[in-house]
Amino acid sequence: MPNYVFAYRTPEVRNPSQLDPDAATPWIEFRDALGEKVVDFGNPVFTASSLGNCGAGTHLCGYSFVTADDLESAVALAKAAPVVGAGGGVEVGEITELM
Numbered sequence: 001m002p003n004y005v006f007a008y009r010t011p012e013v014r015n016p017s018q019l020d021p022d023a024a025t026p027w028i029e030f031r032d033a034l035g036e037k038v039v040d041f042g043n044p045v046f047t048a049s050s051l052g053n054c055g056a057g058t059h060l061c062g063y064s065f066v067t068a069d070d071l072e073s074a075v076a077l078a079k080a081a082p083v084v085g086a087g088g089g090v091e092v093g094e095i096t097e098l099m
Contacts, residue, residue, distance in 0.1 A: 001067045003039055003095040004074040008081060009058035010088035026082035031064075034077060039065040058089060065095070
């Protein structure tokens with residue numbers, strides 16, 4: 001089964017001091033709902049820089065690696081990411097192993 005990367009993007013730049021103490025709760029629930037599809041749930045990103053066209057008005061805020069049958073299935077999993085309901089988005093890409 002292929003692996004996919006979820007790159008979470010938010011419309012605002014945040015740092016740890018700006019986070020609501022309960023902000024982790026929906027992410028923990030999302031991780032738990034993914035279950036054994038999680039390869040590496042990843043971590044939040046608070047400091048980042050962009051080169052080129054990375055989606056106007058959004059910023060990288062975290063990542064995960066999951067396994068899914070195909071891209072459509074991976075996108076279906078990503079729809080439940082808390083960042084989507086908060087006005088952000090998720091880029092989903094199939095990981096291609098290079099020799």
